[in-house]
Amino acid sequence: MKFLDQAKIYLRSGDGGDGVTAFRREKFIAYGGPDGGDGGRGGDIVFEAVENLNTLIDFRYTQHFRAKKGGNGSGSDRTGAAAPTLLIKVPVGTQIFDDDRETMLADLDTPGRRIVLLRGGDGGFGNARYKTSTNRAPRRSDKGWPGEERWVWLRLKLIADAGLVGLPNAGKSTFLKAVSGANPKIADYPFTTLHPQLGVVRLSMSEEFILADIPGLIEGAHEGTGLGDRFLGHVERCAVLLHLVDGAAGNVVDAWRTIRHELAEYGGGLVDKPEIIVLNKVDAMTQRECSARRAALAKASGATVMVASGVTGQGVPEVLRAVQNIITASRKA
Structure with missing residues (x-):
């Protein structure tokens, strides 16, 4: 459909x-x-x-x-x-x-x-x-x-508990498929998802949340570049943003700042939502590269940076637990 x-x-x-x-x-x-x-x-x-x-x-x-x-x-x-x-x-x-x-x-x-x-x-x-x-x-x-x-x-506006944001090819679709029953398009060549995707993530018999994969933003999206920011409305109701940064691309700080700028220009309170930053594709980096890029991203953002790989599953349970904790707290508020 x-x-x-x-x-x-x-x-x-x-x-x-x-x-x-x-x-x-x-x-x-x-x-x-x-x-x-x-x-x-x-x-x-x-x-x-x-x-x-x-x-x-x-x-x-x-x-x-x-x-x-x-x-x-x-x-x-x-x-x-x-x-x-x-x-x-x-x-x-x-x-x-x-x-x-x-x-x-x-x-x-x-x-x-x-x-x-x-x-x-x-x-x-x-x-x-x-x-x-x-x-x-x-x-x-x-x-x-x-x-x-x-x-x-x-x-x-999709009703989701958490929203996946990031530049195109940050690995959002792979991550969504790895943690839920969703089946978005995945390929070994660069492309961007054209439509939002939803997946249900179940951590236990009593803990689950809905994760929305938003088509990749690019610089100038708030001015209509690329797909623009029209799909950001689907994460306005989310309790937390899961920001995936492509660690294998190298320029992790610029990538993070680009998305933050587009969120701020869009408005809707997105820039003020809790954000979990994940250095993705750790399987495609050496340990030295991972440590250096993680430290640079943590310094630029002033927040804790998690590492994960949607392909191998490394770090994924820890990321999901952090997301679930924020969602649980928001539901009690």
């Missing part, structure tokens, strides 16, 4: 049903009087967050959603039927924005959460509503009220 995290759709709630003009015509009743019923209410448009979806790909093929019109009234004071609600199911973590892409209308961040985005129009009054002591035979009835309509943007 192709991953899609943004979609623009058109919505229109249902119009209200029309009221009617009608009079009683019953045998042996000399003065029947008005008995036109009201129109039924138009259908609402409701969004619901569900757990079994993880992409907005369905909205690429269906972009227009219209709720049904309410039923018209009829004689004998019968009200028209209310139109059914149009329920639109979206993945957990979906945000709904106005057409300006800045005004947030709803944030469906928990399973089962619902929001009535557009309300259906009210039904029009039948002529029975206008009967008075001085107007015994009103011939006025109203049309139903129109529904609401608008274009909206859907934006999906």
Whole structure:
């Protein structure tokens, strides 16, 4: 299934049903009087967050959603039927924005959460509503009220506990595959992942967390270079960032600073999140190179630098334990 995290759709709630003009015509009743019923209410448009979806790909093929019109009234004071609600199911973590892409209308961040985005129009009054002591035979009835309509943007932010960030070819996909059941593309030539990947990491029967692999950032991503920073929204909800630095590339300090700069330019509080720095691909370095690059990275960042290899598994359990500890603490907070 192709991953899609943004979609623009058109919505229109249902119009209200029309009221009617009608009079009683019953045998042996000399003065029947008005008995036109009201129109039924138009259908609402409701969004619901569900757990079994993880992409907005369905909205690429269906972009227009219209709720049904309410039923018209009829004689004998019968009200028209209310139109059914149009329920639109979206993945957990979906945000709904106005057409300006800045005004947030709803944030469906928990399973089962619902929001009535557009309300259906009210039904029009039948002529029975206008009967008075001085107007015994009103011939006025109203049309139903129109529904609401608008274009909206859907934006999906994956619900993950930890986010993998780093330059392209830092080994994020290999690391994700090594620690979870995810199966991202891995090859022995340089390339960058094009779509975010999710994996569930289980440390024990009672400890697990969701790890998101974000496509590699490059210098100038906040200005749209490469894939840009559009996927960083998926780690805004994370409790911790796992920053992988390619130790075999050599320029580890520059690589770390590049990602930190892009996180700061993006905003969203990412630069303030707890960060675990991992010097990756330790299997491709000599012990001397590993020690020197680890020390340089620790001096530049002012933080403890861990070492690991997604290929051999060296240092991976220690990294996962550090991530789990931060996540556990955030869940208790």
